[in-house]
Amino acid sequence: MEELDPDHNGYIEMWQLETLLKEMVNAEDGTTRLSNRTETLTRAMIPCKYRTPIRKFVSKTTEFVYDKWKKIWIFVLWLAVNLILFIWKFLQYKEKPAYEVMGSCVCFAKGAAETLKFNMGLIVLTMCRRTLTMLRGSFLSQIIPFDDNIHFHIVIAIGVVIGTFIHVGVHVTCDFPRIISCPTEKFMATIGPGFNYHQPDYLTLVKSTAGVTGIFIVLIMAFTFTLATPHFRKSIVKLPSPLHHLAGFNSFWYAHHLLIVAYFLLIIHGYFLFLTKEWKNKTTWMYLIVPLMLYAFERTHPSFRGKDHRVSIIKAIIYTGNVLALYMTKPPGFKYKSGMYIFVKCPDISSYEWHPFSITSAPGDDYLSVHIRTLGDWTTELRNIFAKACAPESAQPRRGSLVRMETRASSNYDHSKPSIKYPKILIKGPYGAPAQSYRHYDVLLLIGLGIGATPMISILKDILNHMKMESPQQTLSEIESFNSSRSSSDEDKKGPERAYFYWVTREQASFEWFKGVMDDIAEYDRDGVIEMHNYLTSVYEEGDARSALIGMIQKLQHAKNGVDVVSESRIRTHFARPNWKKVFSQLALTHQSSRIGVFYCGSPTLTKTLKTLCQEFSLNTSTRFQFHKENF
Ligand SMILES: Cc1cc2nc3c(=O)[nH]c(=O)nc-3n(C[C@H](O)[C@H](O)[C@H](O)COP(=O)(O)OP(=O)(O)OC[C@H]3O[C@@H](n4cnc5c(N)ncnc54)[C@H](O)[C@@H]3O)c2cc1C
Numbered sequence: 175m176e177e178l179d180p181d182h183n184g185y186i187e188m189w190q191l192e193t194l195l196k197e198m199v200n201a202e203d204g205t206t207r208l209s210n211r212t213e214t215l216t217r218a219m220i221p222c223k224y225r226t227p228i229r230k231f232v233s234k235t236t237e238f239v240y241d242k243w244k245k246i247w248i249f250v251l252w253l254a255v256n257l258i259l260f261i262w263k264f265l266q267y268k269e270k271p272a273y274e275v276m277g278s279c280v281c282f283a284k285g286a287a288e289t290l291k292f293n294m295g296l297i298v299l300t301m302c303r304r305t306l307t308m309l310r311g312s313f314l315s316q317i318i319p320f321d322d323n324i325h326f327h328i329v330i331a332i333g334v335v336i337g338t339f340i341h342v343g344v345h346v347t348c349d350f351p352r353i354i355s356c357p358t359e360k361f362m363a364t365i366g367p368g369f370n371y372h373q374p375d376y377l378t379l380v381k382s383t384a385g386v387t388g389i390f391i392v393l394i395m396a397f398t399f400t401l402a403t404p405h406f407r408k409s410i411v412k413l414p415s416p417l418h419h420l421a422g423f424n425s426f427w428y429a430h431h432l433l434i435v436a437y438f439l440l441i442i443h444g445y446f447l448f449l450t451k452e453w454k455n456k457t458t459w460m461y462l463i464v465p466l467m468l469y470a471f472e473r474t475h476p477s478f479r480g481k482d483h484r485v486s487i488i489k490a491i492i493y494t495g496n497v498l499a500l501y502m503t504k505p506p507g508f509k510y511k512s513g514m515y516i517f518v519k520c521p522d523i524s525s526y527e528w529h530p531f532s533i534t535s536a537p538g539d540d541y542l543s544v545h546i547r548t549l550g551d552w553t554t555e556l557r558n559i560f561a562k563a564c565a566p567e568s569a570q571p572r573r574g575s576l577v578r579m580e581t582r583a584s585s586n587y588d589h590s591k592p593s594i595k596y597p598k599i600l601i602k603g604p605y606g607a608p609a610q611s612y613r614h615y616d617v618l619l620l621i622g623l624g625i626g627a628t629p630m631i632s633i634l635k636d637i638l639n640h641m642k643m644e645s646p647q648q649t650l651s652e653i654e655s656f657n658s659s660r661s662s663s664d665e666d667k668k669g670p671e672r673a674y675f676y677w678v679t680r681e682q683a684s685f686e687w688f689k690g691v692m693d694d695i696a697e698y699d700r701d702g703v704i705e706m707h708n709y710l711t712s713v714y715e716e717g718d719a720r721s722a723l724i725g726m727i728q729k730l731q732h733a734k735n736g737v738d739v740v741s742e743s744r745i746r747t748h749f750a751r752p753n754w755k756k757v758f759s760q761l762a763l764t765h766q767s768s769r770i771g772v773f774y775c776g777s778p779t780l781t782k783t784l785k786t787l788c789q790e791f792s793l794n795t796s797t798r799f800q801f802h803k804e805n806f
């Protein structure tokens with residue numbers, strides 16, 4: 175109770191205070207002692223700033239380490255390896271004759287070069303997607319943060335930039351001038367043999383094989399790195415046709431492939447050295463061979479990269495809100511976990527572009543589905559060609575303004591007698607993504623912003639499929655077929671017992687493509703395992719009297735028959751942005767001492783808020799919130 179010092183009152187929100195008072199008044203023994211539940215709430219409400227600075231620092235650090243220990247140890251290991259390689263090479267060159275001419279400069283240049291070799295090898299490993307997907311399923315995922323491969327890729331790239339600056343900078347501004355100006359006798363006696371006893375001038379050094387390859391590597395890297403920055407990667411720069419395919423993400427993608435030339439040049443660069451003549455000391459290729467071969471193998475070998483599967487489209491639906499849903503046949507032996515994604519190619523649009531999409535069907539379903547939002551050139555063209563294929567069959571406007579074109583190759587997913595000629599679609603994958611670890615938690619908080627609901631749909635369907643399998647109506651063959659479609663690592667995991675889904679969308683039209691899942695939930699989820707909320711943010715601003723009014727009507731309807739008036743299902747519709755603090759507080763109260771997996775997919779703007787809330791509530795309550803995010 176002493177924590178509820180009047181000084182602190184200003185920091186307790188009204189609704190929290192109400193809950194607290196209610197708890198106290200309702201206390202069974204008639205006293206005003208705080209129950210465990212209330213204590214948890216109280217602790218959640220008292221801001222950290224009222225603790226002593228040292229306690230605050232210690233608890234924040236503890237939570238930070240607890241939350242990020244996988245990333246921390248990998249990062250520290252990476253730094254340590256870089257440092258060890260640098261120091262090892264530095265000390266080695268201190269003992270060499272070159273040191274007499276160039277002093278510490280040569281040590282710095284060679285130390286940096288050693289880290290460059292290591293990082294150029296490692297950076298490719300972070301992009302070996304098949305290998306990473308396989309490793310995610312192993313015990314290694316408990317100590318290695320595979321979800322962060324792209325972040326780590328970028329961290330290593332920063333390491334490469336730093337290494338390149340040191341290596342090139344020191345060579346050009348210190349080593350070269352010292353070689354050129356070295357007294358001839360000293361030059362001949364020390365590094366002369368490396369230069370065939372010809373003391374070089376600046377131009378000779380630049381024109382040498384090492385010099386020319388070095389310049390090209392730097393140029394390619396500068397170009398590639400610039401186009402890889404988020405500004406260029408995400409920019410929707412429009413170029414005139416036929417160059418329009420080269421803008422935005424594609425420019426990043428093609429530029430990245432120039433790095434193949436950079437690797438080729440790097441191997442040559444590392445071979446034609448002035449100061450190292452013995453074969454065994456030319457180690458560049460040794461660092462690169464394994465990662466490059468593994469990556470090349472993944473990209474080219476069908477058994478490893480997984481075949482490009484040609485799939486038949488069973489059903490295509492175009493919803494308002496510009497979402498295209500594709501239901502396709504599941505290739506034989508295609509196993510995946512909810513949360514994973516596949517690459518999709520449509521040769522009618524481009525014969526070389528593959529685009530990633532989260533799988534929205536559940537592992538137990540006998541079909542495969544993706545939901546694709548129209549965003550740029552490729553997705554717009556895909557939508558258009560499917561609209562064309564769908565148009566003659568049916569284009570039935572439903573429910574007033576909702577436009578929904580649905581066609582099926584044939585009914586009941588029987589794709590043996592296709593009646594519509596759909597565009598050819600190829601898929602490859604599946605590939606691992608953060609959301610796939612949802613089965614490790616008893617309680618889930620799933621948050622999707624707009625199209626970011628896609629990985630969550632698959633998770634909800636999977637939870638439902640498990641419920642269906644536990645229901646007494648299931649036949650043995652249905653259970654067997656369900657089990658055979660799941661990956662073996664999942665079979666022994668119990669999976670979540672409770673899931674809360676928060677879906678934030680701009681307008682109500684988006685409901686359409688989610689309706690099927692919601693209907694299923696209503697039918698099978700008798701125990702209310704899944705609680706779904708939809709926040710419509712474009713209706714009225716938060717706090718607007720109209721939002722409050724609609725909200726009240728909603729609540730009454732819901733209480734009366736359990737069905738929401740807007741979604742016509744068990745999903746609860748709200749007309750404002752969610753109050754995330756309230757959501758977390760309530761979860762912390764309901765699931766004390768539990769581990770809650772928080773899975774977020776959507777724009778990065780909300781990432782920080784959710785991450786901070788996870789940390790804050792893990793620190794201040796007995797509930798642990800573990801944050802996983804995916805941005806597309
Ligand atoms: C793991 C993952 C899962 C995704 N799941 C879904 C989903 O379920 N539903 C959905 O609608 N969208 C999803 N996306 C986003 C989808 O891939 C892009 O919207 C689509 O590729 C855009 O292509 P475009 O040419 O029409 O647009 P563009 O204007 O070319 O690109 C728009 C943005 O999409 C991204 N992008 C474009 N091409 C690619 C590519 N080949 N690979 C990776 N990113 C690319 C870039 O960030 C780019 O800035 C996912 C993305 C990722 C990385």
Ligand code: HEM
Binds near residue numbers: 403
């Ligand atoms: C030496 C430098 C680099 C090398 C060798 C390299 C190599 C690669 C490779 C092999 C891939 C995988 C391509 C595939 O899907 O098969 C990749 C993807 C990627 N790289 Fe790099 N890269 C380098 C630098 C950078 C830099 C500087 C950045 C950003 C600042 C960057 C950002 C990315 C991103 C974001 C992806 C993933 C794209 C996606 O799948 O969405 N890379 N890189």
